[in-house]
Amino acid sequence: MLSIADTSFSSRLFVGTGKFASSSIMRQAVEASGSEMVTVALRRVDLENPADDIMTALDLTKIHFLPNTSGARNAEEAIRLAHLARAASGTSWLKLEVTPDPRTLLPDPVDTLKATEELVREGFTVLPYINADPILALRLQDAGAAAVMPLASPIGTNQGIRTTMQVEIIIAQARVPVVLDAGIGAPSHAAQAMEMGADAVLVNTALAVAGDPVRMARAFKAAVEAGREAFEAGLGRQSKTASASSPLSGMLTADLNFIQA
Amino acid sequence: MQIILNGQQKNLDHNITLSTLLDSLNLQPDTMVAEINGRIIKPGSYPQLELKDGDKVELIRFVGGG
Amino acid sequence: MPPSIPQFSQLRQWLAPATGDDVRAALTGKRLDIHDLAALLSPAAEQFLPEMAARSGEVTIQRFGRTTQIYAPLYLSNFCINRCAYCGFAAGNPIPRRKLTLDEAEAEAMILYKRGFRHILLVSGEAPKTLGVDYLEAITLRLRDRFAALSIEVQPLDEDEYDRLFKAGITAVAVYQETYDRRVYDRVHLAGKKCDYDYRIGTPDRAGAAGYREIGIGALLGLADWRAEGLALGLHLQWLRKRFWQTAFTVSFPRLRPAAGAFEPLVTVSEKNLSQLMFSLRLFDPDVGLILSTREEARFRDGMLGLAPTRYSAGSCTAPGGYTSGEHDGEQFSIGDLRTMSEVCSMVAAKGFDPVCKDWDREFQTQGNSTAAPSIQQV
Numbered sequence: 001m002l003s004i005a006d007t008s009f010s011s012r013l014f015v016g017t018g019k020f021a022s023s024s025i026m027r028q029a030v031e032a033s034g035s036e037m038v039t040v041a042l043r044r045v046d047l048e049n050p051a052d053d054i055m056t057a058l059d060l061t062k063i064h065f066l067p068n069t070s071g072a073r074n075a076e077e078a079i080r081l082a083h084l085a086r087a088a089s090g091t092s093w094l095k096l097e098v099t100p101d102p103r104t105l106l107p108d109p110v111d112t113l114k115a116t117e118e119l120v121r122e123g124f125t126v127l128p129y130i131n132a133d134p135i136l137a138l139r140l141q142d143a144g145a146a147a148v149m150p151l152a153s154p155i156g157t158n159q160g161i162r163t164t165m166q167v168e169i170i171i172a173q174a175r176v177p178v179v180l181d182a183g184i185g186a187p188s189h190a191a192q193a194m195e196m197g198a199d200a201v202l203v204n205t206a207l208a209v210a211g212d213p214v215r216m217a218r219a220f221k222a223a224v225e226a227g228r229e230a231f232e233a234g235l236g237r238q239s240k241t242a243s244a245s246s247p248l249s250g251m252l253t254a255d256l257n258f259i260q261a
Numbered sequence: 262m263q264i265i266l267n268g269q270q271k272n273l274d275h276n277i278t279l280s281t282l283l284d285s286l287n288l289q290p291d292t293m294v295a296e297i298n299g300r301i302i303k304p305g306s307y308p309q310l311e312l313k314d315g316d317k318v319e320l321i322r323f324v325g326g327g
Numbered sequence: 328m329p330p331s332i333p334q335f336s337q338l339r340q341w342l343a344p345a346t347g348d349d350v351r352a353a354l355t356g357k358r359l360d361i362h363d364l365a366a367l368l369s370p371a372a373e374q375f376l377p378e379m380a381a382r383s384g385e386v387t388i389q390r391f392g393r394t395t396q397i398y399a400p401l402y403l404s405n406f407c408i409n410r411c412a413y414c415g416f417a418a419g420n421p422i423p424r425r426k427l428t429l430d431e432a433e434a435e436a437m438i439l440y441k442r443g444f445r446h447i448l449l450v451s452g453e454a455p456k457t458l459g460v461d462y463l464e465a466i467t468l469r470l471r472d473r474f475a476a477l478s479i480e481v482q483p484l485d486e487d488e489y490d491r492l493f494k495a496g497i498t499a500v501a502v503y504q505e506t507y508d509r510r511v512y513d514r515v516h517l518a519g520k521k522c523d524y525d526y527r528i529g530t531p532d533r534a535g536a537a538g539y540r541e542i543g544i545g546a547l548l549g550l551a552d553w554r555a556e557g558l559a560l561g562l563h564l565q566w567l568r569k570r571f572w573q574t575a576f577t578v579s580f581p582r583l584r585p586a587a588g589a590f591e592p593l594v595t596v597s598e599k600n601l602s603q604l605m606f607s608l609r610l611f612d613p614d615v616g617l618i619l620s621t622r623e624e625a626r627f628r629d630g631m632l633g634l635a636p637t638r639y640s641a642g643s644c645t646a647p648g649g650y651t652s653g654e655h656d657g658e659q660f661s662i663g664d665l666r667t668m669s670e671v672c673s674m675v676a677a678k679g680f681d682p683v684c685k686d687w688d689r690e691f692q693t694q695g696n697s698t699a700a701p702s703i704q705q706v
Contacts, residue, residue, distance in 0.1 A: 016326060016327025017326060018324075018325040019325065019327070023325070026325060039326055040324065041323065041325065041327075042321050042322070042323060043321065043322070044267040044319060044321055045267065045288060045320040045321065045322050047286060053323075054322075054323050055292050055322075055323055065323075067323065068327070070327070084296060087301045088292075088323060138572050168358070173572060175569050182327075202327070204327030205327070251382070252382075252385075253378050254377055254381040254384055255377070256376060256602065256630070259602060259630065260597075260627070261599075
């Protein structure tokens with residue numbers, strides 16, 4: 001079972017709640033996904049439309065709320081949003097996002113580390129969103145991050161895992177859960193992430209913009225479960241040679257005659 | 262008097278409390294957070310908190326996000 | 328909290344079911360886990376030794392290039408408070424005891440320096456009252472500007488002591504668990520502080536916390552089941568890598584050789600076994616440094632070059648003062664490869680490898696927290 005900062009999750013699928021056509025569709029998609037962790041953003045109340053509230057749309061007895069700091073362009077803004085998020089939600093869990101480039105929304109490694117150090121000191125449970133940089137992931141773990149959330153490809157691109165080599169290193173070295181985030185556009189991408197050994201994936205756009213978000217949520221649920229099952233079962237290794245009976249026939253050997261019998 | 266509410270100037274007839282303001286906007290206090298002049302306000306103190314001329318009020322809550 | 332290594336009986340249960348198919352899978356796999364390591368260490372892997380050697384060689388050369396590091400040990404003292412059944416230095420063994428003065432130690436180091444060594448391993452028996460941190464700090468300060476790398480293999484120290492020596496200029500700490508089998512450990516460590524298995528196994532953690540660039544672990548082959556020992560080394564390595572990602576690790580596999588006190592190895596570990604162990608760890612951890620010392624014979628060391636090891640000692644004497652006197656009395660163990668450093672280097676070069684005596688300069692190294700970058704002067 002997935003465990004982050006002493007909290008257990010039976011689902012390894014995290015769902016973002018943005019970009020859905022309505023909060024009713026969002027709620028149904030979250031339910032269908034089986035997710036126990038949803039991300040939300042903080043914004044000024046729309047004074048023209050005060051009844052539209054996401055917290056009443058979700059069953060918060062079953063679902064953990066993970067506020068993000070989207071919109072923050074530097075550490076200072078992210079920390080302010082973190083304080084507001086804690087006050088608004090009562091949770092000190094936080095998906096830390098610092099995205100100074102409004103075009104790509106790629107995360108700023110320097111200010112992400114800076115903000116993580118400060119927020120951990122203040123008692124937050126910090127899950128930073130990062131580019132797939134193994135050293136940054138380690139530095140964040142050293143700073144006390146509860147998980148790391150490397151991107152599969154730039155957010156919203158639905159390109160799948162374009163950072164495979166780096167993500168493999170991050171997973172191999174990780175002391176905390178690795179949640180693959182951003183760019184996961186299809187259930188097959190999510191399954192691939194889980195087969196690689198990711199601890200969880202976060203999906204938003206792929207659900208929100210699907211023809212039928214609820215069915216797509218179900219598809220992602222199945223894909224994440226299948227990928228995890230495959231990872232735990234131990235995938236058969238790819239072999240360069242086609243012959244199953246003697247897959248080593250093409251392999252080099254070294255002369256070991258120097259060894260004393 | 263005048264306050265700045267979520268970035269917009271807003272004229273208020275007389276000194277009112279934060280609770281009264283939220284009521285007038287049809288906002289449920291438990292689903293949002295208020296920040297006045299950069300300081301987060303504890304929910305319990307809304308009924309006692311009188312707004313002052315020039316206050317910068319931010320009313321914030323969760324929306325969909327990834 | 329030190330790593331917890333499973334009982335050997337449990338490790339043997341990981342080894343026992345390994346089949347040829349498991350070995351094939353491990354040989355063709357990309358990132359090996361602890362069960363792959365078990366397969367490679369298992370008896371089922373023995374028939375694949377030539378394939379393991381070839382793959383291990385490929386990985387070694389891809390990661391380390393056609394180079395091998397060369398170093399020499401410098402024995403500072405053979406006083407020891409421990410009684411380890413297998414060791415020539417054990418308290419009570421009737422050997423001439425000697426601790427080099429700082430001047431004598433420096434003179435020994437200068438002999439090695441003139442022979443071309445730039446990496447030396449300072450070794451002593453474990454006798455903190457005779458040879459403590461003050462002495463080690465003093466000799467380090469004398470040698471630090473001449474040698475690119477100064478490693479220590481001395482008694483386990485506390486973290487503040489490691490910190491002191493790191494600041495003085497020691498670059499690497501080697502401390503071998505000898506055996507990860509607790510029962511055998513208790514049996515062969517008869518007296519002295521070394522009897523405390525847990526303090527010893529926590530030692531690499533204390534050195535890691537002090538910020539060393541390199542930490543060496545190892546097991547003495549000939550005490551316990553070498554296959555389970557290899558698995559334990561893999562687990563220990565995995566544990567350390569997770570905790571100290573900024574540290575490089577090396578593993579040593581000293582095979583027990585005849586020593587004063589005439590200790591018969593409890594189990595026989597052949598050259599074939601040793602090579603399987605080294606190939607397995609190389610495939611399990613492509614980045615780990617593997618050390619093959621002069622305990623082994625020239626024939627074996629020459630043959631293994633490029634197949635797994637990355638570091639060779641050369642021209643070693645294991646008695647304090649032996650480089651100056653040419654005498655081997657009071658040695659820890661006798662040498663299997665008696666060639667001089669230049670002979671070893673010639674062999675390495677003749678096989679198409681570059682013998683590297685120095686691969687780092689301390690000038691460029693910050694002392695203390697290594698993430699604190701040195702200030703850069705704008706030109």
